[in-house]
Amino acid sequence: MMKIAEEAEKIQDEMVTHRRYLHQNPEIGADLPKTVNYVKNELLKMGYAPELCGGGVVATCGNGENQKTFLLRADMDALPIKEESGEMFSALNGNMHACGHDFHTSMLLGCAKLLKKHEDQIKGTIKLMFQPAEEIAIGAKGMIEAGVLKNPDVDAAMMIHVFPGLPSDGKFVVLADGPASANIDVFRINVKGVGGHGARPHETVDPINVCAHIHLALQVLNAREVEANETFILTIGEMKCGDTFNVIPDSGYMRGTIRSYGKEVRTFIKKRLVEISKTVAETFRAEAEVVFEFEAPNVINDQKLRNDFMRYMDEIMVDNVDDAKKVYDGKFAKITGSEDFGFVSEEVPALMVGLVAGSPADGYVYPLHHPKARFNENSLWKGAAAYTHMAMRWLEEN
Ligand SMILES: [Zn+2]
Ligand SMILES: [Zn+2]
Numbered sequence: 001m002m003k004i005a006e007e008a009e010k011i012q013d014e015m016v017t018h019r020r021y022l023h024q025n026p027e028i029g030a031d032l033p034k035t036v037n038y039v040k041n042e043l044l045k046m047g048y049a050p051e052l053c054g055g056g057v058v059a060t061c062g063n064g065e066n067q068k069t070f071l072l073r074a075d076m077d078a079l080p081i082k083e084e085s086g087e088m089f090s091a092l093n094g095n096m097h098a099c100g101h102d103f104h105t106s107m108l109l110g111c112a113k114l115l116k117k118h119e120d121q122i123k124g125t126i127k128l129m130f131q132p133a134e135e136i137a138i139g140a141k142g143m144i145e146a147g148v149l150k151n152p153d154v155d156a157a158m159m160i161h162v163f164p165g166l167p168s169d170g171k172f173v174v175l176a177d178g179p180a181s182a183n184i185d186v187f188r189i190n191v192k193g194v195g196g197h198g199a200r201p202h203e204t205v206d207p208i209n210v211c212a213h214i215h216l217a218l219q220v221l222n223a224r225e226v227e228a229n230e231t232f233i234l235t236i237g238e239m240k241c242g243d244t245f246n247v248i249p250d251s252g253y254m255r256g257t258i259r260s261y262g263k264e265v266r267t268f269i270k271k272r273l274v275e276i277s278k279t280v281a282e283t284f285r286a287e288a289e290v291v292f293e294f295e296a297p298n299v300i301n302d303q304k305l306r307n308d309f310m311r312y313m314d315e316i317m318v319d320n321v322d323d324a325k326k327v328y329d330g331k332f333a334k335i336t337g338s339e340d341f342g343f344v345s346e347e348v349p350a351l352m353v354g355l356v357a358g359s360p361a362d363g364y365v366y367p368l369h370h371p372k373a374r375f376n377e378n379s380l381w382k383g384a385a386a387y388t389h390m391a392m393r394w395l396e397e398n
Contacts, residue, residue, distance in 0.1 A: 004392075005316040007114055008385035015110040015380040018042070022102035023087075026078030026095040030055045030133040030142065035076045035105070039130050042109050046116050048128075054146030056131040056139065061115045062122035064152075068398050069125040070391040071149070071157040071348070073341060074108035075101045075134035084371040098373050100162040103357060103380060105130060107160065110384030115391070124395035125152050137184060137296035137340040149347055155398070156305060157350045158390055159341045160383050162357040164364045164375045170382060172321045173354035174310055176333035177303035180352045182233070182259035183266045184338030185295045189214060189254045189277045191241075192287045198246035207252040208241040210286045215239070215254065217280050221272055232260040232269060233336055259336050261298055297342040302349035305394075309351055309386075312393045316385060337368070353386070355379050 018038075025034050032055070039057050043050040048059040056076070060069075083096040091097070112128055129148055133139030148154075163173070175181075191214070193207035215236055226232060234256065241252025258273070260266040274290045281288035313321040335354075344350050358364025358376035366373040 004114065004389045005385045007117070008110060008381040008388065011110050011113055011384070012381040014113070015106045015384060016377050018106035018109050019102050019377060019380060020089045022105055023097050024089050024091055026091045026093065026097045026102070028078050028080050028095050029136060030138060032076055032132045036132075039076065039105060039109065043112060046113055048112065048116070053148050054143035055133065056129065056143050058130070058148055059112065059128045060125050060152070061112070061119055061128070062125040062395070063120060064125050067124070068155045068395055069127055069152045070394050071127045071129055071154040071344070072108060072111060072387045072391055073129040073131065073157060073159040073344065074104035075131050075139060076105045077101055077132050077135055077139065079135055079369060081369070081371050085374050086372070087374060096371065098370060099135065099368050100164070100357065100375055101134065103162045103375060103383065104160060107380055107383030108387060110380065111387035114384060114388045118392065122392055122395060126391045126395070127152070127154060134340050137294050137338065140340040140343040144343055144347065149344070154348050156302070156394060157344050157348050158305065158309070158353065158387070159339070159351070160353050160355050160386060161339065162355050162375060162379060162383070163368065164358040164373055165360060165367045166356045167359050167361070168322055169356050169359035169362060169364070169376060170320070170379055171356050172313060172382070172386060173356060174306060174321060174323050175301055175335065175352055175354060177301045177306045179261040179298040179334055180301040181299040181335050181337055181339040181342065182261060183296070183298045183342070185258040185266070185270060186293045187256060187258070187273060188291045188293055190251065190289045190291065191253060191281055192251045193249070195250035196248050198248055201248060204248040205285045206248050207250070207286060208248070210281050210284045210288070211239055211241055211252050211254055213284065214277050214280045214288065217276050218273065221269060225272060226265060226268070230265050232258065232265055234258050234269065234273070259338060261334065296338050296340040297346055299339050299342045299350065299352045300345045301351055305349055305351040308394060308397070309353060309390055312389055313386060315393070316389050317382065320382070355383055355386070
């Protein structure tokens with residue numbers, strides 16, 4: 001059983017090569033031509049027959065001995081962030097793998113190599129899913145619509161996300177069962193007023209005033225309308241009104257996200273966001289329109305898969321698995337970030353696992369999505385070993 005971990009460690013250098021290539025060539029969104037090409041070619045070299053699917057790549061492995069299929073997922077897209085990590089292999093094209101998806105792709109390529117070597121021992125089918133557009137929450141959905149969970153039908157699925165800037169470097173962090181990440185709803189509030197001269201505000205309907213009032217009014221959702229035990233976040237990250245000091249603009253807008261857990265509170269907040277925006281705007285003689293731009297459901301961690309994972313990892317990496325409930329005293333049992341793997345977890349039993357890739361004590365101080373974020377590459381082989389062992393053992397037992 002220890003063998004998989006040792007074998008993974010032996011291909012660490014290859015994964016570092018993948019990672020640095022991907023890191024230097026970050027692509028964003030749904031269309032990742034260079035990345036897809038790279039992944040496809042690497043899989044071809046290993047003897048796979050990769051197929052394009054919904055902007056991503058799918059490959060299968062195994063002997064199909066029984067009917068079960070286990071899916072392993074990696075995302076491949078970067079962020080529109082100008083890199084300031086200081087790494088010698090920093091990206092120069094204005095995008096950055098600041099969410100570690102270069103790690104996920106490299107780890108799954110490493111896993112693909114290990115699986116090929118042990119193909120005759122796979123008791124079923126393992127499907128590898130390399131997806132685009134996680135950051136805009138349309139990648140997994142697009143691949144599901146293109147049939148990634150069909151033919152052969154997927155019975156269970158798993159993903160890993162790396163996290164720099166946390167203690168316990170190199171450990172797996174097993175998130176809660178039930179909601180493990182947040183529902184995300186991205187919205188835009190368009191406010192329409194009447195513009196005019198800054199010296200004659202009574203002749204205008206000032207959208208800046210309206211945006212300010214909507215922003216403040218929305219804070220009441222946290223303070224007064226949702227039960228204190230319920231966790232949710234509403235953030236306005238963008239507000240744009242006007243271009244200069246002495247002109248009242250015609251219109252303005254705000255964009256933000258809602259992060260929530262469970263369906264009920266999610267529906268309630270979305271409804272109140274619309275009501276509050278519209279009625280506050282009306283109060284000041286303006287009009288507001290709320291547009292939901294994109295969304296993804298929370299990842300629901302399957303309890304059995306979660307327990308299986310912890311048991312399987314004990315077979316290959318003793319003392320290397322932390323239960324978030326235990327380690328972070330409940331505070332990190334679920335994340336407030338979102339993961340479009342939630343769409344997969346709506347369809348099949350699924351598991352999202354964290355892997356710490358660099359601790360503050362060793363200088364990895366910045367979190368995901370930070371332009372200065374750095375990641376400890378020593379986590380690569382661990383991710384590859386975990387993907388491989390999880391899929392093979394699950395098929396053995398199911
Ligand atoms: Zn991200
Ligand atoms: Zn991510």
